[in-house]
Amino acid sequence: MRILHTMLRVGDLDRSVNFYTQVLGMRELRRNDYPAGEFTLAFLGYGAESEHTALELTYNYGVSSYEKGTAYGHMAFEVDDVYAACEQMKAQGVKILRDAGPMNAGKTIIAFIEDPDGYAIELIGKKY
Incomplete structure (x- = not known):
């Protein structure tokens, strides 16, 4: 499965x-x-x-926006360097919801961005 x-x-x-x-x-x-x-x-x-x-x-067809509701959380994408990814995305005009930095109560580097429809996307630093 x-x-x-x-x-x-x-x-x-x-x-x-x-x-x-x-x-x-x-x-x-x-x-x-x-x-x-x-x-x-x-x-x-x-x-x-x-x-x-x-x-x-x-x-x-004909629907230009949706209500997100309270059940949706986010999608997560792994990136090599969260700080660099955020800088590149800012330069592309992407809305940053949470700047790159350590997660709350942890050490993993994360950030949150928003897609054009308002969906939250988490960027998680690659663990080597």
Whole structure:
């Protein structure tokens, strides 16, 4: 058993694909349009879906934003250097929710950023 994908609803598919590919280095793996259902799905990831978990971005025609609710927490991405990643992302105009630094009551270096739809993303320093 394995996780296949995580799905997020987005208000502007191209804007979100650009964020995940240009800022977080993912590739668009495939895109499927369903005109009869009035939605489009884009799958992104760091490798083939047969071997890696993907991120599914769902765009419902005509819906530009969603309420996040209180159940959603965040997605986490490992980066080599959290401080450098935050500086690079700031330069790209990414909203930083929590600057890079040690986690509360721990030593792991983390930061939080926000994607174009307001979803929180944690950056966690690679442990060597």
